[in-house]
Amino acid sequence: MNLGKSIGKFFITALFAVSTLPISVQAQDLLARQAPIDRKMKAVDTLVLKSIVEREQEQSPAASLYHDWDNRYAHHRIEMPDxxxxxxxxxxxxxxxxxxxxxxxxxxxxxxxxxxxxxxxxxxxxxxxxxxxxxxxxxxxxxxxxxxxxxxxxxxxxxxxxxxxxxxxxxxxxxxxxxxxxxxxxxxxxxxxxxxxxxxxxxxxxxxxxxxxxxxxxxxxxxxxxxxxxxxxxxxxxxxGKVGNGGYTRDLVQDGELGSYANKHSADKGELLYHKVKAGETLSSIARQRGVTVEKICSLNHLNTNSHVRPGMILRYS
Missing domain, CATH: 2.70.70.10 (Glucose Permease (Domain IIA))
Structure with a gap:
């Protein structure tokens, strides 16, 4: 009987001791238990916010700059930031x-x-x-x-x-x-x-x-x-920008895509040189401008000396 009373007194004393802990200690314990939950919620909130931002950007890209979505004009000047x-x-x-x-x-x-x-x-x-x-x-x-x-x-x-x-x-x-x-x-x-x-x-x-x-x-x-x-x-x-006065070099790679380009004066390195035909130009005028013969241009481009060239054509000359 005395043992039962002693155990009862022990539990009552322990409960009283816990209840009398400083409030700051109890609060810190609560915060410690809450922290993992807060981190999880923050991660969820971040993902949700990111998803919302992405959807808004898809619907109206750069909305902070452009206040409307207009399909009428290719470009319409609005207020420009400094x-x-x-x-x-x-x-x-x-x-x-x-x-x-x-x-x-x-x-x-x-x-x-x-x-x-x-x-x-x-x-x-x-x-x-x-x-x-x-x-x-x-x-x-x-x-x-x-x-x-x-x-x-x-x-x-x-x-x-x-x-x-x-x-x-x-x-x-x-x-x-x-x-x-x-x-x-x-x-x-x-x-x-x-x-x-x-x-x-x-x-x-x-x-x-x-x-x-x-x-x-x-x-x-x-x-x-x-x-x-x-x-x-x-x-x-x-x-x-554009290299040289309309002349540029072109190295063809195996798959046919365009490779590296350099200054037209690098012809002595064995690079290929090209000329873009302008309005009014002929094979003769291009040959004089590039310092080569008409026959060389024709040979490199599978043309004959009577061929007419059109503006925009790309002719190899070296």
């Missing part, structure tokens, strides 16, 4: 071609708002970044068959002179997805891809972000700054 950081990660080069045939900027008395990249009819054209297709249209006096895609990084990319458009308006595409085929439609003197990068409807020099000769972007990010843009653009053209 500075803006553009994420270039998770990109895909729109074409495997490494040849820039025309630079961004003044050309033939007007502004050329993109880069012309040498492609052939039927060559694969891919989306440069993930985004949403805003326009798929045909403009006979300009872009020809073209596509406009808006991307979450703030850019809109334009792909002109296509032979085929393989996406539809309002379609969500991923970086690297095939969107069209190279062509020569619209105002074009030869098959090529006209590639534009626009921010808030304003054309930016693609060479600031894309290095076609090296098949890469210029960095993880590009920061647009209105006060330094002109100098940046000129330097980008010098580094990554």
């Amino acid at each position: 500075t803006f950081k553009i994420d270039l990660r998770h990109f895909c080069m729109p074409t495997n071609s490494r040849v820039v045939t025309s630079n961004f900027g003044s050309r033939w008395g007007r502004q050329h708002k993109g880069l012309d990249i040498k492609v052939y009819i039927g060559d694969t054209i891919r989306a440069a970044f993930s985004g949403k297709v805003r326009i798929v249209r045909y403009e006979p006096g300009g872009y020809g068959k073209y596509i406009v895609i808006r991307h979450p990084n703030g850019l809109e990319t334009i792909y002109g002179h296509l032979s085929e458009q393989l996406v539809t308006e309002n379609e969500v595409v991923r970086a690297g997805e095939i969107i069209g085929l190279g062509g020569n439609t619209g105002r074009s003197t030869g098959s090529h891809l006209h590639f534009e990068t626009r921010l808030c409807g304003v054309a930016l020099n693609p060479a600031l972000m894309f290095d076609f000769r090296n098949q890469d972007v210029t960095g993880d990010f590009f920061v647009y700054n209105s006060s330094t843009y002109d100098e940046q653009s000129a330097e980008a053209t010098r580094l990554r």
